Amino acid sequence: MNYRGSPAFTHQQADKLGVLVTNLGTPDAPTKAALKPYLKEFLSDPRVVEVPRLLWSLILNGVILRIRPKRSAEAYETVWTERGSPLLYHTQDQAAAIDKQLKQQFGDKVVVDFAMRYGQPSISDRIDRMLQAGVRKLLVLPLYPQYSASTVASTFDAVAKDFSKRRWLPEFRFITHYHDFEPFIAAAAERIERHWATHGRADKLIFSYHGVPLRYLKNGDPYHCECYKTSRLLAQKLGLSDSEYLTTFQSRFGREEWLQPYTDETMKSLPAKGVKSVQVFCPGFSADCLETIEEIGEENKEYFIENGGERYEYISALNAEPQHIDALVQLIQNHLSGWTVATDQSEALAVRQAQADKVSNQQLPY
């Protein structure tokens, strides 16, 4: 095995601190041709679809990749912008805003970048770029507030896979979740309150999270509990009673049972129960994407209105809003603790210290 080295290695290159924020990833274009490789990479990940490989390979290649790319491309087409996929540009904006704040604290000793678990820019490419820039301490923050093996552990796998091919590893830290981090809850609550200030309130506030198969919860994945905890903390912060909000799960895929209650079934049934207006917020999505803009903003609105609902509002994700960035920066700072970056002053101090060490060593009897 020829491990990947650092050809540009130079002695005394200043150590840098790297912060890599990641998200799921998105196709390069809203076309069938672009969707096929994206979905293949995504749905081949054993962390995402926990089904025996041989059986899954037959289903994926024989059925899903023949049907889904066209259908998904049509959906992506409706959310595509001049800047491309919303997930991509929001993540880019988040990284740029985090970089700006951390630069104020650490100057050019810190390098902030973003990467995607599937598609481009890949985790491996961006780790490579950071290490080439002199990063010796690397913090990775997957932008998923709630832990799930299908997202967070999968991101860890991609980092570990890259590391397994490298000669010189950086010091490494990895944030697994922040579903109950107070500044994050406060930023989300503020987002909802801002919506209320212009639109007033509705009969119910719905917290809709991306679902996972129920089997994953039964096998020990804490995702379901973390979603409910985020909802509870948000409701507390907003002063909502239990009857004023609901937690639901969206984006079901395949035939097996997923976490319930399902968002779409809920929207279809609420009007008959006397709930005529709803506002929907997605606390598990740090950025707006296909699943929020199209599925929550459009599809579920239709279900609600078709079944007798009168008012339906989607409250957009936190994206690169200042309160969100402040919360993420605080989260990052907490996880950087102890990893002080050498400033010019402390470098000078270290040199003086080394000289002092030399003197005292000479006094030792061996």
Ligand SMILES: C=CC1=C(C)c2cc3[nH]c(cc4nc(cc5[nH]c(cc1n2)c(C)c5CCC(=O)O)C(CCC(=O)O)=C4C)c(C)c3C=C
């Ligand atoms: C097949 C199983 C899937 C699991 C399990 C799953 C978990 C999961 N996903 C997100 C966040 C996102 N998913 C997005 C899109 C998306 N998700 C699946 C399937 C599973 N997700 C598919 C097939 C797709 C692609 C779109 C489609 O064809 O319907 C996205 C949006 C990406 C974008 O480009 O906008 C996000 C974000 C979480 C948080 C999660 C588990 C907790």
Ligand SMILES: [Fe+2]
């Ligand atoms: Fe998903």
Ligand SMILES: [Fe+2]
């Ligand atoms: Fe639970």
